[in-house]
Amino acid sequence: MRCFICNREMVDKPTDSNQSKAHGEHVIHNAIRGKLISHSILCEKCGGAYSKDDANFCKIFAPFVVALNNRMILADHGNTEGNTLKGCIFKTPDIKESDEGIEITAKNGEVIPVQPFYKIEGNKIDVYAGKKRISDFIKVLSKELAENGNDIANYTIEQHTDIQNLGYLAYYFSKGNDNFNQEFKRV
DSSP states (O other): BOOOTTTOEEHHHHSTTTTTEOOEEEESSSGGGGOOOSSSSBBBBHHHHHHHHHHHHHHHHHHHHHTGGGGSOOOOOSSTTOOEEEOOOOOOSOOOOOOOOOOEEEETTEEEESSSSEETTTTEEEEEETTTHHHHHHHHHHHHHTTOOOOGGGGGGEEESSOGSSEEEEEEEEEETTHHHHOOOOO
């Protein structure tokens, strides 16, 4: 067997410069849960040289991998639990170009607004923010209400740190990746 890149013979223990060390190469990237491994694609050196490009390629598929994370088989190695995705939540699934959604980040199964916000209905305030920001945001909200002649103590406050139930979630697929086409073509 010869390496597809350097064309050297792949063996377990190379003895001269015409040979290279064989190693297992995922046919479909491990980060996107590929399990099939071949020992007849790339040598260890060439496979290692391409691994830096693998990360950029796999980022393209992160929305699918993260969304299906609890339904997919585990990766052989690496950590896909900590991926943070960006996107928007829209009120309806019929999104038009003029529709403004709520910018979000999604991580470990939680959908968090990028910017905290609130809604007041009667004497109830729903506050939407990530766990790390919600208490500070309530302080800012309290001050804002006081400046308008209202006391926050007159309201029931409900805190929401996960907003995935507010509408239809749309992950950014290529937005923010200026090299999307080049990365995708490297397959």
